[in-house]
Amino acid sequence: MKAYGVVLITVLSGVGCAGMEETGEFEELGSEPQALGCAVKGDGKTTLRFINRCGFNVTFAGNNISGGNLASGAEACRTIGSNTDHMISKRYWGFRQGEDPGFEHHSLAEFGFNENAFGYASWDWFNLSYVDAHNLPLKIIPYDLGTGTTCTGQTRSCVKDLLPGCPETGKLRNAAGKVIACVSRDRDNPNSTVAKYFDASCSQSYSWSGDDSVMAACNAEDFDIVFCPLN
């Protein structure tokens, strides 16, 4: 994640003037009910719902939460604060249970929650990052605060498993010789072999440190972080 200003135009063009709708004729009770599983929409808290769509157990972890294990198909929620708490530079990740590739060797879901930036009060900025590595496919789904619609189009997803096709230079193997991460050892270089592989494989995650066009932002309350998303 780098400076946000580079992507502001992109974000603005994606959301239009949706922020004005809070003062319109919408009624709270008229909003679409959303099935958020273990998270609760409208409770004043920001909850991350970790969902495992992989065909194997996944361990999840990250900033300001207790991690845990998820069986295939399972979910778990972690509340990280109120929906107005400023929380910057928060990162979340997962790995196949028992196969942690270690620090800087994970696909990341990165967030800045409720930031005041570029004229936006209390917006959330988030992205998927393969800047350091890919180990699991990830998806972030934001859920609007109240009856807002600013999160439309802000879901970010990378479906493809990038371990099998990882260039040899990026392969990180465990003691048994199994590839458990595809590591980018030249994170600031868009023309490195691994960065180009990432960029060609998923257009919605950072493939190198300056790949800012993939940044998402909206006025959200809760989020899903999905491992091995289906779409």
Ligand SMILES: [Ca+2]
């Ligand atoms: Ca909530």
Ligand SMILES: [Ca+2]
């Ligand atoms: Ca928020």
